[in-house]
Amino acid sequence: MADFEQAVGEEVLLIDDELWEQLIELTDGAAALCFQCGVCTATCPWGLVRQKPLSVRTLMRQAQLGLREKNGSLWLCTTCAQCEAHCPRGVNIADVFRSLRTVAWENRNPEKGLPSLLWSIFWNDNPWSQPPTQRALWANNLDIPIFNPQEHEVMLYIGCTSSYDQRAQKIASALVHILRGAGVEFGFLGEEEPCCGEAVLSVGHKHYFEEVAAKTAQVFQERGVTRLVTISPHCYDVFHNHYPPFSNGFQPLHYTQYLVNLITEGRLQFMKPLDLQVTFQDPCYLGRINETYQAPREILKSIPGVELVEMENSAEEALCCGGGGGRMWLETPLGERFSDLRVEQAVQTGADILATACPFCVACLEDSLKVRKTESFEVRDIAEIAVRAL
Amino acid sequence: MAELQIVVCVKVVPKPEEIRVDPETHLLERTNARSEINPPDMNAMEMALSMKDRYGGCISLLSMGPPFFEPNLRVALAMGADHIYLLSDQAFAGADTLATTYTLAQGIRKIGDVDVILCGEESSDGATGQVPPGLAEWLDIPQLTLLTDVSIDQTLRTARGRREIKGGFEILEVPLPCVISVKTACNEPRFMDYRLRNWALEKDRLTVWDAGDIDAEPGHIGLTGSPTVVTGLDEAPYRERRREFLTGSPDQVVQELADILRKEI
Amino acid sequence: MVSSLYGIGRERKSIWVYLEVESGGLAGVSLELIAKGRQICNQLGWQLAGLLLGYQVGELVADSFAYGLDEVWLGDDALLEYFTIEAYSRASFQALMAAKPSVFLLGATPNGRDLAGRLAVRLRTGLNADCTDLYMNPQDERLVCEVSGFGGGVLALIEMAQHRPQMATVRPGVFSPGELDRKNVGKIIPISLDLTEDVIKTRLVERSIGEQVDLTRVPVLVAGGRGVDGDFKMLAQLAQLLGGEIGATRPPVDEGHITRERQIGQTGVVSNPKVAICCGISGAFHFVVGIEKADIVIAINSDPEAPIFDYADYCIVGDVHQIVPTLIEILSAELEVSIG
Secondary structure: OHHHHHHHOOOOOOOOHHHHHHHHHHOOOHHHHOOOOOHHHHHOOHHHHOOOOOOHHHHHHHHHOOOOOOOHHHHOOOOOOHHHHHOOOOOOHHHHHHHHHHHHHHOOOOOOOHHHHHHHHHHHOOOOOOOHHHOOHHHOOOOOOEOOOOOOOEEEEOOHHHHHOHHHHHHHHHHHHHHHHOOOOEEEOHHHOOOOOHHHHHOOOHHHHHHHHHHHHHHHHHOOOOEEEEOOHHHHHHHHHOOOOOOOOOEEEEHHHHHHHHHHOOOOOOOOOOOEEEEEOOOOOOOOOOOOOHHHHHHHHOOOOEEEEOOOOOHHHOOOOOOOOOHHHOOOOOOOOHHHHHHHHHHHOOOOEEEEOOHHHHHHHHHHHHHHOOOOOEEEEHHHHHHHHO | OOOOEEEEEOOEEEOHHHOEEOOOOOOEEOOOOOEEEOHHHHHHHHHHHHHHHHHOOEEEEEEEOOHHHHHHHHHHHHHOOOEEEEEOOHHHOOOOHHHHHHHHHHHHHHHOOOOEEEEEOOOOOOOOOOHHHHHHHHHOOOEEEEEEEEEEEOOOOEEEEEEEEOOEEEEEEEEOOEEEEEOOOOOOOOOOOOOOOOHHHOHHHEEEEOOOOOOOOHHHOOOOOOOEEEEEEEEOOOOOOOOEEOOOOHHHHHHHHHHHHHHHO | OOOOOEEOOOOEEEEEEEEOEEOOEEOHHHHHHHHHHHHHHHHHOOEEEEEEEEOOOHHHHHHHHHHOOOEEEEEEOHHHOOOOHHHHHHHHHHHHHHHOEEEEEEEOOHHHHHHHHHHHHHOOOOEEEEEEEEEEEOOOOEEEEEEEEHHHOEEEEEEEOOEEOEEEEEOOOOOOOOOOOOOOOOEEEEOOOOOOHHHOOOEEEEEEEOOOOOHHHOOEEEEEOHHHOOOHHHHHHHHHHHOOEEEEOHHHHHOOOOOHHHEEOOOOEOOOOOEEEEEOOOOOHHHHOOOOOOOEEEEEEOOOOOHHHHHOOEEEEOOHHHHHHHHHHHHHHHHHHHHO
């Protein structure tokens, strides 16, 4: 291709039929549905932070024509699925982006920083390059039993971020206290908890993801895990939608879904009133992508003294925090962060707390909050609020 | 023009934080430790692969170690290397750097016709950084160490590289064949190519040589060939941070801080 | 067992120090090794000698004696003007074979490590790299080297029974330099060199000494975060007084107060200083990864709950803009006193 371009003297766009066939196969035909209306580009949050929006439509068109993507915008996508929610033909656009990324990996053309992400998972079983032996250190004083299917109703899946990131560990601790408060018999896999592999899937390395998922699925099956509760919606999404079926059944839940069940069953009650006005950030992977909008709100509403106010852009229209699609491991320049806008919206509601239910959202939103230097305003995961009301 | 023959010396090491020393026998306990490719060798691998992208050629991995190194070495094959040569023999055990560099040099002589030998800057276990110059000395060839990038002139048969020095850099050139050590973290090692994953598991991609195969003199290898002897081995005391809050008036605190700095620096 | 070219029978009871020349003077690490060598030689009654190679480096000889050397073996030749491994290893080898010292110490600098590595093989002797301490066992007069391995998790003691010279490299800053005494004199022994141009295979194409800084190897790192409000001039002053460099977390880099190559952390530089001083840094996870290998961590932050305090040895709750200038004042005053 390079020689040809040199000979012709200018950039040549060659159509690659193979790429198109590959995409059709990777997306189960969805890629063919797009009729180039452009609604995707219009709804993409990148249009809110950049002069020139991310032209999703152009990328779809390029893909349809089998053209190799030339600019870096492929890696900007956070897979928030805002575009999918508005697409008149129901094209699974995030899937197309992941597939284009798969092709990029095959052409040895991934975004800088992402090979290191995959190596981290390969050598350390977590995306944060942390020692595998330190995975359960955060839980040292909590005496959480190792999961035993005969004794425990549910397995608590901590996830890599909540295991290693000091801020996210607080969410895990809070959730442990809530489960104990509800009298739930649970255990975890401790140091042997395997990585869910969502980071791999989100950056598009389909083949490696399949390897990680197969390994983790095998561990779960061997340990007798059927019902599990995750802290991160990303782990939940990947278990729920992308894992191979288990022989003995597999029932992953996000913790907000599980707590709502406990409340309905009367096992979990919040006795202490909190005098708080709370607004809620729907994490993309809980809300839009997995259609769970009510569970977190019901938990908040069941806490006495908590008043819920909504931001503009809530529920199906929630604005992404910017951390999905692998972007937690990539730098987003100052001034281009969705979470800055989201924090602004949150503060506008007059609430005391911006609640959410995802460690990535917590990280991004708190980062933006620090820049804004707003006094007496906090970002908290739902578990951190609920534990105060036990 | 003959194909560029590149050899990358790779070591499989235990994860440093998982090593234990038995407090009674003072022997290293590594049976429970996970293994990985020495991270600086990954940078050497990436440099070799970039060379192969640019100049074509063939990449052979050379490693001295027991058979359990094999799965990790095959990971490097899946990155794009062509062949593994594993020097494996009980007689090689206990080698310090003199014996190790001798053994690797014999391995390279056996591979033959090698143009460039790439090594990581140091290994995460011993971290001596002595293999690249030692290897070059046994083979009596030039060396370029701590390079962040390299270019080869196949007509002139030279290698040219950029080396960072205090406050700046040097560009140095040597004739081939030569030994090059690669500065840790100077590049981002590419992830495995999944189309190569299965091919990398093929039996004939690995050759195992013992001491006899590489004409190694018994007095030069393993424990026998090692001048240095470990006379004491202990786990370093775990470095828990002190978390000591300095209290008092601002002036007192600063004075205390100055005292601490004076003591520590 | 392969023997070294000379062994315990033929060694001369002396300690040699490689005198590395850096920017026209003796490298700090060489002075540190002279001090250590002097200490050991005084203990045993041995000679302390230095190996000095270069071109027109005669004036450095006087300095070496002032720091405590008994002898300087001097190789002064145009072909030694710039460090090339070929010329320097040949000249060193010739000198070592003539003098046959018991111990040979070099600084673990890039060139020092290269030279040591090559010479150890040429002499068929042992080499202990990056020693954290060394001492002589007075009973058997063997050098005992303390080295760490496995990222600092394991400490080993290493010796050589038969092989000489006992070689060791030591990183800058491990030992302290001694006092200068201009009254000290010593003997200069010229090395008979057998150097020709064709010995040198390394060609220096270009050398540039500029702004680049290697934050991975600084002894002191003064890092600033959001709480510093962009005042890196103040931090640079502090860093200079302490012989270190400045670094930063991502926010000040983002805001343009400092260049990205100074960013410390997971997506920046992972440093390994003796002392890391974290100013106005909250202690987010991805930053801490960049300083967790420091020997001592000092944290200054106005928020008593800042996570950084969990990762620090010495914690100061206070205003960086008050603490640091006061510290600079105290340290500058001390410096003036010691120079004067």
